[in-house]
Amino acid sequence: MDDNIKIKVTDREGVEHNLEAPLGMGLNLMEVCRSYELPVEGICGGMALCASCHMYVESDHELPEPSEDEEDMLDQAFFVEDNSRLGCQIRVNPDIDGIEIKLAPVS
Numbered sequence: 001m002d003d004n005i006k007i008k009v010t011d012r013e014g015v016e017h018n019l020e021a022p023l024g025m026g027l028n029l030m031e032v033c034r035s036y037e038l039p040v041e042g043i044c045g046g047m048a049l050c051a052s053c054h055m056y057v058e059s060d061h062e063l064p065e066p067s068e069d070e071e072d073m074l075d076q077a078f079f080v081e082d083n084s085r086l087g088c089q090i091r092v093n094p095d096i097d098g099i100e101i102k103l104a105p106v107s
Helices: 029-035 070-077
Strands: 006-010 015-021 052-059 084-086 100-104
Touching: 006 029, 015 029, 029 100, 070 084
Parallel strands: 006 100
Antiparallel strands: 006 015, 052 084, 052 100
16 A cells, blocks of 8 residues: 555646655645645644635545634635635545645735
8 A cells, every 4th residue: 555645736827746645644735735845835834724725626536524614714715716625624645645736826
């Protein structure tokens, strides 16, 4: 079994980045993007208290429903779409292998 999953990230300039993320470390998508030095701030440190890790899920992966805190933050974010999520709230696990995300524009 592979100890990594693959993640495709499209940055704000339209450039695609193929990332690998380790399983079993408790990481989230915000942390993975930051580790590759992509422009995802995560000002609140992953507590769903800001929307600086706002991204769009472009693939058909089935994710857990957003928490009330995540929905509250997205209600205050700019450029929200039906597929908007906070990267800090999506945990790296085998179910999201191959996920495709796009970084949301900044305000």
